[in-house]
Amino acid sequence: MKKRVLATLISAMMLTAALAGCGASAGTPAPAPASDATEEAAPATEEAAPVEEAAASEGAAGDVTIWYYWETAGHQEALDHIIQEFNGQQDQVKVQAKYVPFADFKKQLSVGASAGELPDIVILDNPDHASYAAMGIFADITDKFDVSTYYPGPVNSCTLDGRLYGVPFGSNDLVLFYNEDMLKDAGCEVPTTWDELLDVATKTTKGNVYGFAHCALQNEEGTFNFLPWVWSTGQTSYEINSEGGIKALEFEKSLVDAGAFPKEAINWTQGDTMNQFISGNLAMMINGTWQIPTMRSEVPDMHWNVAPIPQDKQQASGLGGENYAVIAGGNEDGAIEFLKYATSKDTCLYMMDHMGYISSDSTIAKDQFQGDPVYQVFVDEMQYANARGPLPEWPDISDAISLAFNKVITGDSDPASAAAEAQTTIDSILGK
């Protein structure tokens, strides 16, 4: 009898092993990040001099691992380049980078945090910064870096309760991209207001071409692209059930109702949206700075240009970008040593230019894109770019907002009730 019970128990467990994949979520011991590290930094070349000549001071030594999520080959190569340069300059600190896919990045950080297996530096999406800072996995580096010349938006995103938990890596923002030929064919000027945008989008919609789209995924990416409408009405991200919030949702609805905005945009990433645009399926889109290098190399002959996002009451854009954060309890000295190098003017410029980013340091940004009118639009838009959060519970707020515009776009609810529902969630998170 005992044997039977044991056999049953074991086979029950074997069976559940097959299906416990989800059951084990956050409690599982962290597996090695399951990604092909496509761009492992090569070790420093062997010409390095004996140890005593080391440039690294303050006792910084040892290995430093960086996690990042850029999938674009150009971005990976740029990071690899500065790492090799840093490793070649001194031989105390050896930096290595590891690619973790964006879809897995937050999961790996959470799992790594609970298992105590984290890298020394992470380069992460800035709206998530506050969450991880609140979790306590980032080192307080308030006195280590001078961020007084940085734009306030990016600095805010690294700050929690007045302390600095990271350094802005670089910023990007959103603008309106338009296909010059399609607008000309439809006899339209570049729209500057919502009404004009609706009008131009409707006129440029024909055949397989939609007039306008932005990524409308039900996640952070979608929220990022939707929020400029709300900010443009003068309302904040926490005031969806307000005159402005509802107006923004109604505007979205009018675009969809006019047939000018593809409902499928709710399944498009920003990259997908850009691909639709360069394939000639979209006359206009909202997208970010980082798409420019790709667009210039993929479709060098296409006539496109950029303009500020059409506005309601005021000009507004979304602030995106990444921050560097140092993991608390890791090789903090080594990590800070690398970050000092990475944020120095020349290195920073190299990264920004190769990645199509705007430096978060205004002194570097202001002469970054001299003579490039396309980038200049982005740099100008930076002063109107709003940050999301910072709030540790931002992902929940973001989810409520993205649910609201998804309901409106799919026709599941009308703008007023979608806004009311989102507000209930937001208020409960903010503890109102």
Next chain:
Amino acid sequence: MKRVKNFFRYDNAGLFFILPAFLYMMFFVGYPIISNIILSFQNVSVRNLVNGQKKFIGFANYSEIFQDAVFRKAMGNTLLFTVACLLFQFLIGFVLALLFNKNFTFAKTIRGLTMIPWMMPMTVTALMFKFMFSTDVGIINYILRSSHLISENIEWLTTPGTAMIAVVAANVWIGIPFNTILISTGLTTIPQELYESAAVDGANAWQRLVKITLPLLRPTIESVLVLGFIYTFKVYDLVYVMTEGGPVNSTHLLSTYSYKLSFDMFQYSKGASVANVLFLILLLVGMLYLKITMRGEED
């Protein structure tokens, strides 16, 4: 000493043979499950995952998720998804198995080929179906329009009602080979003489199916259905890639919602609670399966 000797008499020694497996399962399966159960009774969120006190809050997470509209929707979806998938997978798989049981030319080759959907990585299948169900350029709308079944494109993946149909269709396609193969194997165990003598006695094809095939296949059918239930109930990647639970949460399953709570929204304890509900249901089904197979062995 005598006691030890007694212990090794009969086949108690067998216990030692299963010890490695037992330890392995305890550590790699038992531990995560237990730690997940503990997590679901705590209040772990973004604020206290690493530092800070993790308080035990009893069943608060469970009572919260059962009041959560998205959870209830996900629960209903999971059941609907599982039942719909099982039904179609099984029926189509069964018919195909009967077909391939006839020894026509290429029967074996084609039966082998039908395994492809089962072997293909889930993500690839999901992407393929995502393209096929796309509104403007998808082949499914194209076929429906060319055959004049519809005049307007159906917005498969962007309308709450139809998105579920699309993910079910994708999963049915994946699951058919599993059903076909298991039932085919089951069919080969039925002695051919039974059919021959039934035919001599004047039973027609339908009678042979209902009176011989189905009763003799019963153990196989039970296994296929229960295993199919387990495989389908825990589907995650297919839905995640095709719809991410959208549009407007209409295709969230317990698995995708649990992931979203834990890793997108940092509500670890709530995510664990959802996962445990999923786990509990599957455990019950798993027990049922064990009961069925053990009964088979005793016969």
